[in-house]
Amino acid sequence: MEDRFYWIIIFILTTAACYALWLMYRKIQRLTKKSNDLLEQKENSLKNDLHIDITRYKLDPHLLKNALNAIQSHAYHSYHSLDKLSNVLDYILYESDDKFVKLKDEISFAQNLIEINRLKVSPLFDLHMRIKMAPEASNLMIAPFITINPIENAFKHADLQSENSFISIVFEILGSRLFLSISNKLQANTMYKNVAQGGIGNRSFKNRLDKLYPNSYQLVTEQKEGVYHVKLEIELHANDND
Numbered sequence: 001m002e003d004r005f006y007w008i009i010i011f012i013l014t015t016a017a018c019y020a021l022w023l024m025y026r027k028i029q030r031l032t033k034k035s036n037d038l039l040e041q042k043e044n045s046l047k048n049d050l051h052i053d054i055t056r057y058k059l060d061p062h063l064l065k066n067a068l069n070a071i072q073s074h075a076y077h078s079y080h081s082l083d084k085l086s087n088v089l090d091y092i093l094y095e096s097d098d099k100f101v102k103l104k105d106e107i108s109f110a111q112n113l114i115e116i117n118r119l120k121v122s123p124l125f126d127l128h129m130r131i132k133m134a135p136e137a138s139n140l141m142i143a144p145f146i147t148i149n150p151i152e153n154a155f156k157h158a159d160l161q162s163e164n165s166f167i168s169i170v171f172e173i174l175g176s177r178l179f180l181s182i183s184n185k186l187q188a189n190t191m192y193k194n195v196a197q198g199g200i201g202n203r204s205f206k207n208r209l210d211k212l213y214p215n216s217y218q219l220v221t222e223q224k225e226g227v228y229h230v231k232l233e234i235e236l237h238a239n240d241n242d
Contacts (some may be wrong), residue, residue, distance in 0.1 A: 027082050031160075034089050081119060084112040100237055103178070104138035107131060107171055110147050114169065117155045126166035137173040141237040143212045147171075149205040150182045150230040157228065158184040173236075180232040187221070209234075 061155060091109045114129055120129060151169060159165045165185045172179040209217050216235035221228070 023112065024082075031082060031085055034093075038089060038093055051072050081116055084115045086110045086117070091144075099143065100141035101144045102138065102239065103133075103140045103142050103173070103236060105143060106142050106147060107133075109144075110169075110171075113148065113151065120155065121160050125160060126164075126168075126219070128167075129169040130171070132170070132172040134173065137176075139239045140173070140176060140178075141239050142178065142234065143208070146212070146234070147180055147232070149202070150180070150232065153202075153230075154182050154184040154228075157186060159187045176236050176238070178232075178234045178236055180230075180234075182230045184228055185230050223237060 009054055088109065091105065091112075111129065114127070118127060120192070154167050154169070158167050162185075168182065169182045170179075170181040206219070209219060211236055218231075218233040220231045223229075
């Protein structure tokens with residue numbers, strides 16, 4: 001009788017585990033299809049409308065590919081990370097078609113990206129994000145994806161392995177101005193390119209700032225003692241619907 005009870009328990013646990021894995025597999029399938037549909041949609045749109053938001057179309061394929069690879073290699077974080085990736089895809093698909101979006105939505109998008117990228121680093125890695133924002137500032141308007149370039153660069157060039165490595169990301173809103181400060185410890189013997197003189201992604205970012213925020217933003221970069229600092233200040237738009 002005891003043996004029979006034992007095998008019943010084993011069967012139930014095995015069935016439950018298989019069902020959980022099947023659910024995870026199905027969710028990954030849906031997200032993969034969703035990302036493929038997104039890429040096709042963006043490619044078609046790019047052919048018909050080469051405007052100043054071209055930067056975000058270049059961002060999407062690398063963003064989604066890296067995110068999916070990271071999630072699949074860290075199964076113990078899968079459910080949490082799949083939810084974050086789903087939110088990222090929703091933002092790209094449905095919430096960022098307008099020239100400007102609510103600041104709270106852009107910051108939420110940045111938070112989801114940071115949580116996905118957290119999979120790449122050790123649990124002991126010093127990665128923190130702070131938001132200093134009064135409730136009434138959350139409805140100010142900002143260009144979608146405008147905060148993402150320096151955040152992605154921090155993860156790309158940060159020293160993720162050595163002791164005392166870190167990434168610090170701070171959003172602060174004072175009145176109608178956004179102050180984004182990002183610092184990260186660089187990999188050894190790395191000379192970070194200035195944003196204005198960097199690669200295609202950095203030049204596109206600078207050009208996009210020039211076109212969207214002429215005379216109403218400041219971008220300062222500095223490399224000092226193995227730490228790279230980016231400070232972005234933008235004058236935000238009021239929400240006309242308020």
